[in-house]
Amino acid sequence: MNRKGHLIVAAVGNDGRRTAAVPASYAGVVGVTGVTVERRALPEAAQGPQVMFAAPGAELAVARPGGGYVVARGTSFAAPLVAACWPKACASLTTPRLWPLSRA
Numbered sequence: 708m709n710r711k712g713h714l715i716v717a718a719v720g721n722d723g724r725r726t727a728a729v730p731a732s733y734a735g736v737v738g739v740t741g742v743t744v745e746r747r748a749l750p751e752a753a754q755g756p757q758v759m760f761a762a763p764g765a766e767l768a769v770a771r772p773g774g775g776y777v778v779a780r781g782t783s784f785a786a787p788l789v790a791a792c793w794p795k796a797c798a799s800l801t802t803p804r805l806w807p808l809s810r811a
Contacts, residue, residue: 714737714790714793715730715733715735715736715737716736716737716739716786716787716789716790716793717730717731717736717737717738717739717786718731718738718739718740718741718781718782718783718785718786719731719732719738719739719740719752719753719754719755719757719758719782720752720753720782721749721751721752721753721781721782721783722751722753723750723751723752723753728753731753731757732757736757737759737760737789737793738757738758738759738760739758739759739760739761739762739782739785739786739788739789740752740753740754740758740760740761740764740782740785741761741762741763741764741765741780741781741782741784741785742761742762742763742764742765742785743764743765743766744763744765744766748761749764749765749780749781749782751781752764752781752782753782760789761785762785762786762788762789762792763784763785763788764780764781764782764784764785765780766778766780767779767780767784769784
């Protein structure tokens, strides 16, 4: 969270680098990757310690300019899903805060 108590959720990027695109690589930002329907990381998604959460990022129906839908994939589609779920996940906590992703 930033100093004003806002949470920033960002996609880690889709160019396969070991470091995430900004702002996902900044301290305090929740980095999100995308996974396939088989719950495997997207091969094109950035990987590394900045990845805190994963959400569906493949075979998603997204709005198309001019109307209708198209099937798409990428971390940019996964990040809004985490951002939307975050308040509900924190509602059960007495003091909402971020925990680092367990790397067991």
